[in-house]
Amino acid sequence: MSSCESSATYTAKDFKSDVKPVWCPGCGDYAVLSSITKAFADLGLKPHETSVVSGIGCSSRIPAYTNTYGIHSIHGRALAVGQGLKLARPDLTVLVAGGDGDGFSIGGNHFLHACRRNVDLTYIVMDNRVYGMTKGQPSPTTESDWDASAMAPPGGTGMTPFHPLAIALASGANFIARGFSGDPNGTAQVIAEAIRHPGFSFVAIMSPCITFREEQREWKNTMRNVNIEPTTDPAQAARRLMTDDGYNCGILYRGNRPAYGKEKKATNAVSDLDREFTL
Amino acid sequence: MTTSSGFGSVSIAMCGSGGAGVMTAANMFLDAAAEAGYYALFGRSSGPQIRGGEAAALVRLGVDPITSVDDTFDIMLAIDWQGVQRFAAEVPLSKNSLVICDPSAGDVPEVYVKTGAKIVHLHMKDLAKEIPGGRPNMIALGAVAELIGIPVGPLTEVLGKSLKKKRADAYEASVAGVKAGAAAAATLDGAKRLAPAKAKDVKRWTVTGNYGAGLGAIRGGVRFCAAYPITPATEVLEYLSGALPKVGGVFVQAEDELASINMCLGASYGGEASITATAGPGLALMTEGLGLAVASETPVVVVDVQRVGPSTGIATKCEQSDLNIAVYGLHGDAPHLVVAANSVGDCIFTTQWGVYLAESLQTACLVMSDQALGQSRAIIDVPADVAFVGKRLAAVAPAEGEVFKRYANTANGISPMPVPGQPGCQYTSDGLEHTETGTPSSQAADHTMQLDKRQRKLDQFDYGNHWATIEGEGDIAVITWGACTGAAREAIARAKADGVNAKLISLRLISPTRPKHLAEALKGAKKILVVEQSHQGQFTRYLRGEYDLPVKPESLSRSGPLPMRPGEIHARLLSMGK
Numbered sequence: 001m002s003s004c005e006s007s008a009t010y011t012a013k014d015f016k017s018d019v020k021p022v023w024c025p026g027c028g029d030y031a032v033l034s035s036i037t038k039a040f041a042d043l044g045l046k047p048h049e050t051s052v053v054s055g056i057g058c059s060s061r062i063p064a065y066t067n068t069y070g071i072h073s074i075h076g077r078a079l080a081v082g083q084g085l086k087l088a089r090p091d092l093t094v095l096v097a098g099g100d101g102d103g104f105s106i107g108g109n110h111f112l113h114a115c116r117r118n119v120d121l122t123y124i125v126m127d128n129r130v131y132g133m134t135k136g137q138p139s140p141t142t143e144s145d146w147d148a149s150a151m152a153p154p155g156g157t158g159m160t161p162f163h164p165l166a167i168a169l170a171s172g173a174n175f176i177a178r179g180f181s182g183d184p185n186g187t188a189q190v191i192a193e194a195i196r197h198p199g200f201s202f203v204a205i206m207s208p209c210i211t212f213r214e215e216q217r218e219w220k221n222t223m224r225n226v227n228i229e230p231t232t233d234p235a236q237a238a239r240r241l242m243t244d245d246g247y248n249c250g251i252l253y254r255g256n257r258p259a260y261g262k263e264k265k266a267t268n269a270v271s272d273l274d275r276e277f278t279l
Numbered sequence: 280m281t282t283s284s285g286f287g288s289v290s291i292a293m294c295g296s297g298g299a300g301v302m303t304a305a306n307m308f309l310d311a312a313a314e315a316g317y318y319a320l321f322g323r324s325s326g327p328q329i330r331g332g333e334a335a336a337l338v339r340l341g342v343d344p345i346t347s348v349d350d351t352f353d354i355m356l357a358i359d360w361q362g363v364q365r366f367a368a369e370v371p372l373s374k375n376s377l378v379i380c381d382p383s384a385g386d387v388p389e390v391y392v393k394t395g396a397k398i399v400h401l402h403m404k405d406l407a408k409e410i411p412g413g414r415p416n417m418i419a420l421g422a423v424a425e426l427i428g429i430p431v432g433p434l435t436e437v438l439g440k441s442l443k444k445k446r447a448d449a450y451e452a453s454v455a456g457v458k459a460g461a462a463a464a465a466t467l468d469g470a471k472r473l474a475p476a477k478a479k480d481v482k483r484w485t486v487t488g489n490y491g492a493g494l495g496a497i498r499g500g501v502r503f504c505a506a507y508p509i510t511p512a513t514e515v516l517e518y519l520s521g522a523l524p525k526v527g528g529v530f531v532q533a534e535d536e537l538a539s540i541n542m543c544l545g546a547s548y549g550g551e552a553s554i555t556a557t558a559g560p561g562l563a564l565m566t567e568g569l570g571l572a573v574a575s576e577t578p579v580v581v582v583d584v585q586r587v588g589p590s591t592g593i594a595t596k597c598e599q600s601d602l603n604i605a606v607y608g609l610h611g612d613a614p615h616l617v618v619a620a621n622s623v624g625d626c627i628f629t630t631q632w633g634v635y636l637a638e639s640l641q642t643a644c645l646v647m648s649d650q651a652l653g654q655s656r657a658i659i660d661v662p663a664d665v666a667f668v669g670k671r672l673a674a675v676a677p678a679e680g681e682v683f684k685r686y687a688n689t690a691n692g693i694s695p696m697p698v699p700g701q702p703g704c705q706y707t708s709d710g711l712e713h714t715e716t717g718t719p720s721s722q723a724a725d726h727t728m729q730l731d732k733r734q735r736k737l738d739q740f741d742y743g744n745h746w747a748t749i750e751g752e753g754d755i756a757v758i759t760w761g762a763c764t765g766a767a768r769e770a771i772a773r774a775k776a777d778g779v780n781a782k783l784i785s786l787r788l789i790s791p792t793r794p795k796h797l798a799e800a801l802k803g804a805k806k807i808l809v810v811e812q813s814h815q816g817q818f819t820r821y822l823r824g825e826y827d828l829p830v831k832p833e834s835l836s837r838s839g840p841l842p843m844r845p846g847e848i849h850a851r852l853l854s855m856g857k
């Protein structure tokens with residue numbers, strides 16, 4: 001098993017599996033997959049010491065497409081699964097990936113608490129502002145007036161879109177970034193930085209669904225890399241995020257709160273616990 | 280006919296409004312009884328408010344191990360009467376009972392007067408006032424101990440252990456209170472006294488079912504717990520939050536039950552035996568995660584400390600009505616393990632065994648406990664240090680050029696499982712139906728093969744003789760589970776004294792079924808009585824649906840929240856034995 005020797009270095013290809021993605025032609029998620037595997041390789045990680053955890057949805061199919069350890073779990077629970085894995089195995093690199101529906105709708109509560117808890121993992125949300133797997137229903141990030149869905153009322157949902165980055169900041173996240181699948185190299189760099197960051201890091205990646213939202217092809221003309229220094233000041237980050245039009249890419253906030261979790265260290269034998277019950 | 284226990288035991292209820300200190304007094308009383316060589320069972324009763332309101336400490340002491348409440352209480356001591364009427368159904372009295380109360384607390388409520396119990400006065404408040412820092416609960420403690428025959432020696436020893444180091448003045452006031460209470464009670468009579476304790480030749484433990492479940496989990500190898508507090512399971516979590524870090528484990532308070540079970544699955548995938556504990560409403564939220572455990576073959580243990588349902592029901596009382604959701608609650612064909620503790624002490628063993636089974640079989644295991652077991656404290660013999668420690672069948676990396684088959688279709692259904700970090704065995708654990716390698720598949724052949732495998736591993740495993748607790752012989756077989764076991768055991772002993780012989784079969788392995796084993800255990804039985812605490816007779820239905828019973832069983836099934844009492848079962852056994 002020469003490929004498993006610890007001294008071996010791995011290329012992005014080594015992090016890809018042989019399983020063919022179920023994604024539609026033109027889906028932004030192909031490029032996100034490439035950015036992830038490139039980031040893993042650039043960081044010098046080993047496939048067997050890396051894991052990708054997901055929930056349910058198009059983008060959540062991603063663990064099967066990587067040659068890492070992975071869990072394709074249930075709808076909305078990827079962050080819970082990922083945090084459990086990381087807390088049990090601090091030595092592993094844990095990447096949690098999913099979509100806007102999975103992460104912000106059914107998984108919304110876990111998102112808030114993962115930001116607060118600050119377990120050392122990276123959460124990537126491939127945001128296309130639509131439910132792709134169930135054929136184009138509005139998601140939490142869908143514009144309020146978008147009504148080109150069989151399930152959206154005329155005129156749209158009328159609900160304010162969820163602002164994942166601002167909510168992440170308010171919930172205590174310490175690394176907040178946005179990427180664009182149309183810029184796979186830039187996104188790979190952001191993901192690598194996110195993985196390096198100790199504690200919870202959140203990367204929203206705009207990843208078009210041209211099957212149900214053909215107008216998102218235009219994102220290649222509207223997304224921009226802001227190339228600004230990530231602020232460490234939450235108040236400045238709040239201003240930056242609240243005036244953000246959703247098209248600025250880059251690392252927007254980097255705080256320095258220590259990561260959650262203590263070192264695991266046994267101080268007692270199991271039989272020592274008996275003493276508490278002995279009369 | 281034996282109408283009351285007569286098994287050398289005494290049952291005492293100590294009641295009072297929140298803050299009166301009845302729980303403190305009862306705990307000390309229990310410790311002193313243990314010191315004097317007795318066994319005991321101590322259940323606490325309070326409203327859903329947890330603190331404040333009224334509280335009753337329900338203690339039964341005896342010379343032999345105690346695994347059930349009695350039919351009636353021998354002594355009811357009320358420090359005051361505030362809200363105490365609420366316990367009338369829970370603290371049944373007879374004309375042989377003694378009610379001890381403080382005349383300054385006012386009249387005895389009618390509900391207790393009409394039981395015909397003998398009522399005597401004890402000036403707890405006044406006696407306490409005479410002692411600097413004295414408290415009525417210590418007067419009560421001394422009085423009750425004197426009445427039933429617990430010597431002052433063990434009592435002061437217990438007071439010393441809990442108070443001396445912290446506050447010498449409190450210790451002295453308590454000892455003086457206990458002595459004053461004992462002296463005052465010496466003038467009273469009419470109380471049932473304990474038989475002399477047997478020689479204290481074996482070491483004893485004191486444990487609650489919930490702490491026991493936590494200890495059993497760690498003994499079984501658990502090193503990760505994520506959980507959300509819920510009554511009456513919370514003490515399992517309180518125990519684990521303190522104990523897990525000591526043995527190198529991790530405890531996380533999750534944001535909800537959905538997070539709890541899924542964090543456990545993540546940790547378990549990472550190689551750590553994982554557990555969570557909950558009650559009915561939480562279990563309902565966890566069922567989707569349990570399905571993932573089954574499909575992805577990820578070991579996980581959930582302790583379900585049942586309370587009264589449905590919905591939020593009665594959080595602080597006992598019922599056995601989560602059986603249906605435990606066995607049938609998962610969607611799809613989802614074979615998994617359900618085991619049940621049958622005494623306070625057995626919570627230790629059954630949880631440990633549950634961890635061992637979940638790890639061995641790579642699936643979800645529900646450990647069924649209930650409020651009566653979980654929140655009761657018992658004096659027990661030191662439990663055996665059993666060897667069940669969860670161990671997974673480890674994977675080895677495939678040869679060069681071959682793919683790793685995480686879900687390999689093995690003869691016994693158990694597929695080798697790698698730990699992340701192990702080179703060459705990378706795979707995706709999946710709740711989607713999958714092939715042997717774990718690749719998602721919607722093909723019929725893959726689905727059938729994986730379903731067969733998941734069932735086969737459960738059916739073929741050797742569960743040894745732990746599948747049930749079987750005691751005695753007789754024409755009647757009493758099949759029961761959980762907290763009803765203790766009451767059934769005592770009912771059978773009483774019936775035997777009346778010439779009716781019955782065999783006790785208490786199932787510990789609820790699912791999968793053990794048809795051959797149960798058939799063997801039922802050999803020679805002419806009648807079957809199924810005893811459970813469920814309005815719908817869930818356990819009776821389960822047995823009738825899943826087993827070919829030799830005769831149609833009779834069902835003794837009723838709802839909570841009152842505990843099953845031996846007398847109810849005894850009466851039925853006598854009529855069946857006619």
